[in-house]
Amino acid sequence: MDPLKEIAFDQHVIVTLPSEKGKIVELKANGSVSLGKFGAFYVNDVVGYPLGTKFEIYYEDQVAGTEEYAPLTKRDTKKVPIGKVRVLERDTSLASSAPNVSTREGTADNVELANVKSSENNRDLINLGSEIQKMSASEIEELKKQSMSSNEIISRIIESHGSFDKKTVHSQEKYLKRKKQKFNKEFTIDYLSSSALLDFLIEKGDIQRVLDLSEETMGMLLNLANVRANGTYLCMDETGGLVVYAMMERMFGGTDCADAVGTIVVLHENEHANLDLLKFSNYSEQFIGERIVTVSLLDFFEPARVEEIESRFQPLPKEEVFALKAGKKNTYYRKLKWYKTQMRLLKYTTDVAHDGLVVASTLYLPELIPLLSDRVHGSRPVVCYSQFKETLLELSHVLYADLRFLAPTIYETRCRPYQTIRGKLHPLMTMRGGGGYLLCAHRVIPTDPEK
Amino acid sequence: MSCFSEYRDIVQEGELVLLWVSRDNIRPVVMDHKETFNTRYGSFAHADIIGKPYGSQIGVMTKSSNKFGFVHVLQPTPELWTHSLPHRTQIVYTPDSSYIMQRLNCGPRSVVIEAGTGSGSFSHAFARSVQKVYSYEFHEVRYQQAFKEFEDHGLLRENVTLTHRDVCQDGFTIKDGDTTSMPLQEREPTAEIGATAIFLDLPAPWDAIPHLSKVIAQEGKVGLCCFSPCIEQVDKTLEVMEKHGWINVQMVEIQGRRYESRRQMVRTLDDALNRLRDIKRRKLEGTERRQRALEAVGPEAVAEEMARVRAVTEKSKFNPFGKGSRVKEGDEHYTWKQVTKVEAEIKSHTSYLTFAFKVMDRTRDSDKVDKILASINGES
Numbered sequence: 098m099d100p101l102k103e104i105a106f107d108q109h110v111i112v113t114l115p116s117e118k119g120k121i122v123e124l125k126a127n128g129s130v131s132l133g134k135f136g137a138f139y140v141n142d143v144v145g146y147p148l149g150t151k152f153e154i155y156y157e158d159q160v161a162g163t164e165e166y167a168p169l170t171k172r173d174t175k176k177v178p179i180g181k182v183r184v185l186e187r188d189t190s191l192a193s194s195a196p197n198v199s200t201r202e203g204t205a206d207n208v209e210l211a212n213v214k215s216s217e218n219n220r221d222l223i224n225l226g227s228e229i230q231k232m233s234a235s236e237i238e239e240l241k242k243q244s245m246s247s248n249e250i251i252s253r254i255i256e257s258h259g260s261f262d263k264k265t266v267h268s269q270e271k272y273l274k275r276k277k278q279k280f281n282k283e284f285t286i287d288y289l290s291s292s293a294l295l296d297f298l299i300e301k302g303d304i305q306r307v308l309d310l311s312e313e314t315m316g317m318l319l320n321l322a323n324v325r326a327n328g329t330y331l332c333m334d335e336t337g338g339l340v341v342y343a344m345m346e347r348m349f350g351g352t353d354c355a356d357a358v359g360t361i362v363v364l365h366e367n368e369h370a371n372l373d374l375l376k377f378s379n380y381s382e383q384f385i386g387e388r389i390v391t392v393s394l395l396d397f398f399e400p401a402r403v404e405e406i407e408s409r410f411q412p413l414p415k416e417e418v419f420a421l422k423a424g425k426k427n428t429y430y431r432k433l434k435w436y437k438t439q440m441r442l443l444k445y446t447t448d449v450a451h452d453g454l455v456v457a458s459t460l461y462l463p464e465l466i467p468l469l470s471d472r473v474h475g476s477r478p479v480v481c482y483s484q485f486k487e488t489l490l491e492l493s494h495v496l497y498a499d500l501r502f503l504a505p506t507i508y509e510t511r512c513r514p515y516q517t518i519r520g521k522l523h524p525l526m527t528m529r530g531g532g533g534y535l536l537c538a539h540r541v542i543p544t545d546p547e548k
Numbered sequence: 549m550s551c552f553s554e555y556r557d558i559v560q561e562g563e564l565v566l567l568w569v570s571r572d573n574i575r576p577v578v579m580d581h582k583e584t585f586n587t588r589y590g591s592f593a594h595a596d597i598i599g600k601p602y603g604s605q606i607g608v609m610t611k612s613s614n615k616f617g618f619v620h621v622l623q624p625t626p627e628l629w630t631h632s633l634p635h636r637t638q639i640v641y642t643p644d645s646s647y648i649m650q651r652l653n654c655g656p657r658s659v660v661i662e663a664g665t666g667s668g669s670f671s672h673a674f675a676r677s678v679q680k681v682y683s684y685e686f687h688e689v690r691y692q693q694a695f696k697e698f699e700d701h702g703l704l705r706e707n708v709t710l711t712h713r714d715v716c717q718d719g720f721t722i723k724d725g726d727t728t729s730m731p732l733q734e735r736e737p738t739a740e741i742g743a744t745a746i747f748l749d750l751p752a753p754w755d756a757i758p759h760l761s762k763v764i765a766q767e768g769k770v771g772l773c774c775f776s777p778c779i780e781q782v783d784k785t786l787e788v789m790e791k792h793g794w795i796n797v798q799m800v801e802i803q804g805r806r807y808e809s810r811r812q813m814v815r816t817l818d819d820a821l822n823r824l825r826d827i828k829r830r831k832l833e834g835t836e837r838r839q840r841a842l843e844a845v846g847p848e849a850v851a852e853e854m855a856r857v858r859a860v861t862e863k864s865k866f867n868p869f870g871k872g873s874r875v876k877e878g879d880e881h882y883t884w885k886q887v888t889k890v891e892a893e894i895k896s897h898t899s900y901l902t903f904a905f906k907v908m909d910r911t912r913d914s915d916k917v918d919k920i921l922a923s924i925n926g927e928s
Contacts, residue, residue: 098920101657102768103912106920126924141921145912149769149905184910288769290653313643313802316650320642323625325676326656328555347677350657452555474555475603476622486807490886493809500605503620504571507807507888510643515799517902519786522779522799539622544605546616 100379101351104144104286109377111293115281119297121289121377129179136282137177143286146184154180154282155246185283213255214262215269222263231257247280267521288351289377291315291343298339299529307336308457309484311532313512315340318455319347321508321537322480328452329360329445331472333465335458338372340482341389344455345378353384362390362445364397364469366460390445398468400446401439410436450474454540457482463495470501473540481536489536496536500543508535550702552676556623559598564701566628567592568620574632576624578700590617597621624701626672636690637666640749640775643804644898645670651903652745652771654678661743661763663715663750665694670747675703682722682741686714695729704729716752719759744768749775749899754788761792766908774902782900794904801900806891811877811884819868826866 098105104124112120114135122130124140131137136154143152156178216222232254240250254276255261264272287293292312299307318340324330324347334340341361348359363370370391378385410432421429454473456466462481470479479502483489489507496502511532514525551564559565559579567575569587577585577594585592590608597606600621607618622628627642640648648670654660658678665671665685671694674681681703685691691712698704712727713720720741722728741763748756753774764770772794774785782799789797869875870882878884 098916099767102765106924126921141917144920145914145917147768147907147909147912149907150910186910288653292650292653312650313647316646317643317804320627320646320649320673323627323676325553327553346653346655348656350655350679354656474557475601477555477603478625486888487886490807490809490888494811494886497809503568503622505809507809508643509805509807510647511803512647513801513803515801515900517786517797517799519783522782524801539603539620541603541605541620541622542601544607544618546607546609546618 098145101288102147104146104148104150106140106144108379109289110148111287111289111297113285113287115278115283117278118300119293121294121297131177131179132284133177135284137179138182138284139179142182146286148286148288151185151283151285152182153185154182154284156180180282210266210269210273213269215266216263217265219263219265219268222260225259229259230254231259241280247277247282250280251276290351291339291346294342294374294377295339304531307339308459308482309531309533310336310339310457310482311510311512311529313510314482314533314535315343317508317510318457318480318482318535319343321535322453322455322478324348324453324455325359327358329362329449330453330455331362331364331451331469332455333364333366333458333460333469334372334455336374338374340455340457341372342374342378345375345380345388349380349384349388352379353381357384357388360388360390360445362392362449362451364392364394366394366458368393390441392442392446396442397446400443403440403443406436406439406443412436446472451477453477454479455482456480459483462488462492466492467495467499467501470540475540475542477540479538479540482533483536484531484533486534489534493536493538496538501541502538503541505536505538508537510535550675550706551624552626552629552672552701552703553706556602559600559602559604559621561598564624565597565602566622566624566632567597568622574622574628576629576632585619587617587619589619592619626669626676629672630669633667633669634693635667636693637664639667639669641669641804641895641898642673644775644802644901645673647800647802648747648773648775648901649673649677651901652747652773654745658744659742659765661720661741661746661760663713663720663748663756665690665710666749668694668697670749671698671703671708672701674747675706675708678745679707681708682720682743683708683710684713684715684720685710686712686716688712691727698729715759716750716755719756720763742766744770746770746772747775748773751781752784753781754784757785757788757792757794761906761908764906764908768907770906770908772904772906775899776902777897777899779900782902785902789902789904792906794906797902797904799900799902802898803896805894807888808891810887810889812887813869813875814883814885815869823866823868830865 100108104110106124106126109121109123112122112130112132114120114132120132124144126140128140129137130140138152138154237250237254240253251273261269295307295310295312295315322330324344326348330344332341332344341363344361349357363372365371372389375385412433413429418426418429449472451473454469456462456469458465462483466479466481473479481489481492486507493505493507496505514528516523516525556563561579561581563579565577565579567577567585569575569589579594579598581595581598583594585594590610592606592608600606602621602623605618605620607616609615610617630639630642633639654674654677656677656679659680660674660678661682662671662674663684664687665683671681671683685694691710695710698708698710704710709722710729711722722730742765743763744765746760746764750756753776760772776782776785786797875882
């Protein structure tokens, strides 16, 4: 199964709920996934469908109180009954298809509104608060217990709304959208791209964890750094692996590939690198181990010497290895592995001129960047991300004075989303602020004018 | 291999390099040891550049003024190319192109359709990042120019197929007899494209959208981005997108800015007050002196005295901000505050980006799933 196109077993995917919130889920064979008030489904029922498919959870032939799908009681609210799923043939996500007034009757969307009267304006609409709704909350709960479909519930709510016909079409649509977000049992399963992962973290409130990085800044970072399949990149990533995840997407395309050559050397300031977010990726641990080299800053700036490594271990000729006894052979191979790791680290810390430097770190940049750039090949980009323009400003002044850097420039990019409804196009009234800044320079090799 | 897809170490004869003269002057040059690159900062013999590592600063002493002039030799990247390319049309700049690539999840497994080719700036960025690019240009001269450029850059040999075509009228399928860079053997009977991402930079994208269903990947989710400057175009695009089953529609705008790093002199209130005190004091001293001189002797002596005094006070004048003299920004005799300044002219509107997605086939192969399940459950 192709985990880039189809929903596959053992894959991490992002499930989008009617509330537009996302949830990262690992699809374990024979398992089930609970979406809280939106219901639950069996993994086996969704695997094999294309990524991007929208499903609806439904509960077949059930009367309240049957044993199989016991209704929710106050004591048992955590246990969500697992329903069946069906593919929604016509995706009616409202952002896309809120119809034009004149064409409303003709479309298949918002059938709930098809036979409802509306008003030219809201002159006759009087705010009576919750009294206008004749159904009580407990009555609605009762409908839910009967596992009535969300469309039916919403229709009942509209029917019981005292002045629904006094609302304008636009306001009716907004009302309907709110109710759908609350009662629909629909969900979409999508590929967990770096953007989706970032989105998920932001929504979860982990903005500080990703240093306030925005999708547009992340995209620009990847382009400015010229990240591609065949480079070796030096990287510091304080976002828990998001930047590395995004670089890997550009380098390897989302799953293990046999002919991969690119490498990311990740420097870390703690004893171990924090690439926690890579656990959500589709790459095998082995693949990640091959393509990502993690080195502590200390080992990077004060690497072990070859003699030191070789004084502790030296590979034996093949014949001698064959001659070893079983127990000794194991010890030998364990040490050989250590030796190979050390030699590999040495190669990436001393021999390689990197094809780019990508830094998202809160260490003091004016000191860090000139030192790291020693290991960057001429003509290759040096790209730093910071949440604050001022830290990059200070860095840029230092780089200006250093002839090894060409044209350091601070970039800002901001995406402004619009309400995308025909006839009602306008920028959203609120959006997330922030998003950080980038500094990009090219590593160059100065010449001495005296010569 | 193309200089856009291979990392190179040393500049060699015949290679396309970018010579960086200044921020606004980056020149694409093909290395030819018989040639010279002339600028007002000096003449640079290609022979002096060939053999140097990429990134090298190339310096000359100009004969006339005996000044040190230099350029930097860089290996082209799509982003640098954007600043050096010959403009055939409006181009898509990095803030927009990088966002579009990120949003459409472009990577080594993506197959991209781009129409029109235009100046080919975005084609280079796509070609760097994706498996395959199908680019379409309806303007014949621009097609030919792009063809030559992509061929020179090695893109056509690698992963770009360029076709002369009005996609709004004739769709995207490449057939035998078309004017295209696609090799003949690949063309018959019709080339399978299977695009996973589409970028439409056309005046009327709504005419092209209906043709897409034939050429997009039948499996998985496909992304589309329309790049239109006017909001009326967006409205028409939305109508057609909806009609043809494109979902999750969202329009956004990207605003990119570049900042200059500058310094502003720190001028304290105390210094300003002290300067005023100094002026006042000297004025007072001058008046007293003139008075004294006038009382003592005649007007000639006054002029003489004043000249002497002026010469002395001029030097002792308290001038903390270097008024009247040319102070260079960052002069170490003064204190400076680091500041940023946005470019004098910003691109306040490039275009609206309308994104939409489509899943062609919403079914699954249940037998395949059952088999996989059986093997999983059998094992455990």
